[in-house]
Amino acid sequence: MIKAVVFDLGGVLASPPSLLPLLAARMGTTHARVAEHYWSGRDAYDAGGSTQDYWGPLVAAAGGSASEGLLDELALLDASVWSELRPQAWQVLRDCRSAGVIVAILSNSPHAVQSAADGAQWRRDVDHLFVSATLGMMKPDPAIYRAVADQLGLPGAELAFIDDKQANVDGALAVGWRAHLWTDDADTRDWLVAVGVLER
Incomplete structure (x- = not known):
């Protein structure tokens, strides 16, 4: 689950x-x-x-x-x-929160993005924001996925991850996460339905 x-x-x-x-x-x-x-x-x-x-x-x-x-x-x-989200993407975040799952972002980004994103309107719809510059490690290093899983207190099998770079998806899969290569917002929603997070 x-x-x-x-x-x-x-x-x-x-x-x-x-x-x-x-x-x-x-x-x-x-x-x-x-x-x-x-x-x-x-x-x-x-x-x-x-x-x-x-x-x-x-x-x-x-x-x-x-x-x-x-x-x-x-x-x-x-x-x-x-730090400006597409409206359709922001709605997916909200729908995941409404579904009762933890919502997190894991981004290879500089310190400035940490500050900007923490002050963004959508930040209230995200439980955890993980930024590589702050963590001192980057995707697809296995250590970053393990650090995020540890902070969330969840095993990899209970984590669903979406990224637009195959190497980052492969990195998550290698440590036992469920992971999906992003193509567009509709495809993201379809995959989240398929893994049982969202409903049609």
Whole structure:
């Protein structure tokens, strides 16, 4: 019996099309140049790296101008946009809560996302928010899934996990969780029905 549903954040719950254009506008460069460099160094940032170490090289590589305070502004903008849930995804969270299961988010994200998400309106519909930078480990490291299971006080067989990256799904499966590769909100709902969390 599933007692907790753990969602990834970026992709599964949030997919902000405006993110890169907003960042580019703030940097004074183009969307294409930001897109080219956005994911470079992101793993280190999501693992707890500093704002300066991620955003400084990104701004320089994208041809932007790093004025005083810009890096902190970019970190906050990035985090706030990633913390905006699609309405359909937010409804799935609410429906899981209404079904009586624990609702959690497990995200490979920087410290700034922890702060932004903790202040978001949807946070009241989530029992636990686990962010890689805060935990000091990242998906698909088996240790992060074990740490989450320990904090939830549940065995893997009672945890349902949804992520948009196959490696992260495989990591959860390897430690005994039920796990599903996300494709869209309707598919998420169908899978949660199939594992007995939600009803039609």
